[in-house]
Amino acid sequence: MVNSEVSGDGVICAEHLTRRFGDVVALNDVSLSVPRSAIFGMLGPNGSGKSTLIRILCGVLRPTSGTGSVLGIDVRADPEGIKRRIGYMSQKFSLYGDLSVMENLEFYARIYGLTPERQKEREAAVLALTGVGAYANRLARNLSGGWKQRLALACAIIHEPEVIFLDEPTAGIDPVARRELWDLLFELSHRGVTMFVTTHYMDEAERCTHVGYIYLGKLIVSGRPDELKGLAEVTPAGTRRYEVSCAAPAAALSRARAMVGVRDATMFGTALHVMVDEGVSEAALLAAIAPGDGAASARPIAPTLEDVFVLMSRRQGAAA
Amino acid sequence: MNGFWAVLWKEFAHLRRERMTLFFALIVPSLQLTIFGYAIRVTIENIPTVVLDLDGRQDSRRLVEALEATKTFKVRERVTDFDSFRRSIAAGRAKVGVLIPANYSERLLRREQAAVQVLIDGSDSQVATTAQNTVGLLVTQLSIQRGKAMAESIQAAVARTEEGRLAMPIDARTRLLFNPALESSHFFVPGLVAIILQLVLLFLTSFSIVREREQGTLEQLFVTPVGRAGLMFGKLVPYTLLAMGELLLVLVLMVGLFDVPIHGNLGLLFGLSGLFIVTVLGLGLLISTIAQTQLQALQFSFLVMLPSVLLSGFMFPRSEMPLPIYAISTVLPVTYFVEILRGVILRGADFADIAPSVLGLGVCCVAILTFSLTRFRKQLD
Numbered sequence: 001m002v003n004s005e006v007s008g009d010g011v012i013c014a015e016h017l018t019r020r021f022g023d024v025v026a027l028n029d030v031s032l033s034v035p036r037s038a039i040f041g042m043l044g045p046n047g048s049g050k051s052t053l054i055r056i057l058c059g060v061l062r063p064t065s066g067t068g069s070v071l072g073i074d075v076r077a078d079p080e081g082i083k084r085r086i087g088y089m090s091q092k093f094s095l096y097g098d099l100s101v102m103e104n105l106e107f108y109a110r111i112y113g114l115t116p117e118r119q120k121e122r123e124a125a126v127l128a129l130t131g132v133g134a135y136a137n138r139l140a141r142n143l144s145g146g147w148k149q150r151l152a153l154a155c156a157i158i159h160e161p162e163v164i165f166l167d168e169p170t171a172g173i174d175p176v177a178r179r180e181l182w183d184l185l186f187e188l189s190h191r192g193v194t195m196f197v198t199t200h201y202m203d204e205a206e207r208c209t210h211v212g213y214i215y216l217g218k219l220i221v222s223g224r225p226d227e228l229k230g231l232a233e234v235t236p237a238g239t240r241r242y243e244v245s246c247a248a249p250a251a252a253l254s255r256a257r258a259m260v261g262v263r264d265a266t267m268f269g270t271a272l273h274v275m276v277d278e279g280v281s282e283a284a285l286l287a288a289i290a291p292g293d294g295a296a297s298a299r300p301i302a303p304t305l306e307d308v309f310v311l312m313s314r315r316q317g318a319a320a
Numbered sequence: 321m322n323g324f325w326a327v328l329w330k331e332f333a334h335l336r337r338e339r340m341t342l343f344f345a346l347i348v349p350s351l352q353l354t355i356f357g358y359a360i361r362v363t364i365e366n367i368p369t370v371v372l373d374l375d376g377r378q379d380s381r382r383l384v385e386a387l388e389a390t391k392t393f394k395v396r397e398r399v400t401d402f403d404s405f406r407r408s409i410a411a412g413r414a415k416v417g418v419l420i421p422a423n424y425s426e427r428l429l430r431r432e433q434a435a436v437q438v439l440i441d442g443s444d445s446q447v448a449t450t451a452q453n454t455v456g457l458l459v460t461q462l463s464i465q466r467g468k469a470m471a472e473s474i475q476a477a478v479a480r481t482e483e484g485r486l487a488m489p490i491d492a493r494t495r496l497l498f499n500p501a502l503e504s505s506h507f508f509v510p511g512l513v514a515i516i517l518q519l520v521l522l523f524l525t526s527f528s529i530v531r532e533r534e535q536g537t538l539e540q541l542f543v544t545p546v547g548r549a550g551l552m553f554g555k556l557v558p559y560t561l562l563a564m565g566e567l568l569l570v571l572v573l574m575v576g577l578f579d580v581p582i583h584g585n586l587g588l589l590f591g592l593s594g595l596f597i598v599t600v601l602g603l604g605l606l607i608s609t610i611a612q613t614q615l616q617a618l619q620f621s622f623l624v625m626l627p628s629v630l631l632s633g634f635m636f637p638r639s640e641m642p643l644p645i646y647a648i649s650t651v652l653p654v655t656y657f658v659e660i661l662r663g664v665i666l667r668g669a670d671f672a673d674i675a676p677s678v679l680g681l682g683v684c685c686v687a688i689l690t691f692s693l694t695r696f697r698k699q700l701d
Contacts, residue, residue, distance in 0.1 A: 058543045059543075060542050060543055080545055083543055083544060083545045084545045086543070088540065088543040088544075090536060090539060090540060092536050093536070094535060094536035094537045094539060094540040095537065095540075096330070096334070096535075096537060097535070098334060098337045098338055099330070099333055099334070099337065103330075103333055107326055107329070107330045107333075108544070110323070110325065110326030110329065111323050111326045111327075111541075111544045111545070111546050112544065112545065113322075113323075113545070139337075165543075
């Protein structure tokens with residue numbers, strides 16, 4: 001368990017959170033802390049406990065043991081108090097398709113009990129931020145995927161929450177819309193909003209100020225991306241990482257895995273990421289895994305977050 | 321009750337947008353009432369009849385005329401040989417066959433008993449029973465007429481009226497209360513009002529909640545400060561209002577189209593209808609806690625509707641039911657509401673008259689609401 005930052009003064013705090021459903025341990029002793037205006041990216045396979053963690057922190061689900069708090073409010077003591085001050089946006093479009101964009105916004109404004117003046121002011125603010133005002137009278141179900149997610153975000157922030165939970169907000173939308181949504185999240189972060197995002201995309205994880213990786217209910221690693229990449233477990237002393245470009249990467253991969261001195265080898269697109277002992281030179285590596293390929297090249301690289309997560313979950317698997 | 325007004329407003333917005341819901345809630349019941357009200361007639365008339373009159377003289381013709389005069393029988397065929405007679409019944413063209421023997425008139429004249437053979441197709445028991453009873457009654461009346469004529473001629477009588485006319489020794493004076501014309505629609509239509517009200521309400525409420533679960537909006541609502549009570553009442557109140565409108569509409573149709581007068585107190589009628597509506601909303605809520613998809617909600621609703629139609633006393637009298645079936649009918653809220661409606665509308669019953677049914681409905685209401693609210697609350701946790 002590597003956890004670089006556990007302290008009680010975060011906006012979102014979890015200490016030894018555990019949740020069981022019958023015999024199944026959905027969440028196993030998870031501790032984390034997210035500071036103000038951070039974007040915390042939580043990664044992990046489906047069913048690893050991401051949604052359970054979010055539901056506990058949102059005050060919807062009670063933990064079996066451990067404590068959690070959001071904005072200093074305990075999740076057990078006052079879940080309703082938390083709900084008033086957070087926003088939530090789910091992975092699937094969960095607004096009312098038969099209501100118009102404005103009607104959806106108005107509904108959530110009423111749910112959060114905004115006064116009419118405040119409602120007007122906030123509607124103007126979220127429309128300006130998300131741009132959904134262009135489709136004010138369109139039925140929500142007739143919006144494209146990206147605009148649906150913008151509307152969902154607009155509804156989630158209508159009451160100006162200090163914390164937003166986003167459960168796979170970009171699942172299934174196109175790359176342009178994905179980038180635009182992230183731009184919105186950064187904008188919110190600049191305004192001091194703290195965000196907790198789950199995602200499957202590594203490039204999204206790289207954009208977060210903090211990341212965590214959850215596997216089989218356990219938080220395997222969490223911290224700032226650069227800290228994690230610098231962890232000794234990720235690049236052990238006496239090893240180096242190279243990116244190898246060659247004509248036949250698939251063949252090179254199987255050769256690399258068989259080669260003495262290679263600790264790890266994985267495909268990254270058309271290139272190969274290999275971790276080798278310091279004693280193995282670039283030339284020796286290329287000669288061994290891409291023989292006769294004059295155009296093959298190797299360059300030293302820093303580990304990516306994917307490297308971190310793959311390595312850490314393997315270690316976890318081996319330990320278990 | 322946090323969020324009640326927000327949810328209420330939203331439900332009305334849904335109703336405004338989804339015209340099908342309004343169509344389903346208001347137009348469909350009116351159509352159902354009209355169609356069913358006309359279709360369900362239990363008075364059996366015009367049974368197709370075949371006649372083989374081998375006698376053909378005045379007395380036998382008079383018998384056939386008398387048969388037709390009852391309106392129960394309609395002579396469709398007159399045949400001259402036994403083979404066509406038998407074939408007509410076997411083919412189903414006639415449900416009743418009347419065979420008058422060649423010596424019918426002669427035997428009557430000779431004061432011997434004349435036999436008329438009546439063949440009845442027993443496959444539809446109700447039609448067959450009616451035919452049997454009517455023929456029996458008719459023949460008795462014709463016999464009495466002959467008997468009277470005979471008694472007059474010999475100046476003897478078993479009994480006389482006060483004016484000295486020949487009469488039956490015993491006179492049963494029946495008087496039909498509440499529905500003197502014996503219109504079967506008077507009996508069926510109030511029950512139909514209850515059935516239609518339950519049908520529409522059950523589907524609308526269970527669908528409206530399950531739809532939110534299916535869409536994921538329910539999950540979204542749980543992370544907002546909306547309270548359980550606010551969510552539930554915000555969803556149920558619009559449908560209660562809709563149901564009241566629907567009730568008014570079908571009652572107007574009942575009075576206007578089927579001429580079924582409301583003899584009882586209107587306030588009592590609407591008050592108890594309100595109790596029934598709340599009970600059915602609770603039932604819809606219960607279904608929505610069990611069903612995960614709208615398809616399942618549909619199936620569960622049918623599961624409730626089927627016994628409601630067949631066992632509530634709406635179609636078949638409960639007094640005829642075997643004990644286990646009768647027991648089932650006592651836990652159906654619609655059973656009590658059908659009795660209440662018939663009591664108040666047809667018999668002008670007041671509260672005291674229908675108190676047992678009101679008590680039954682009240683118990684159902686409390687039990688269903690408690691159970692469904694407990695389940696609903698538990699699911700939100």
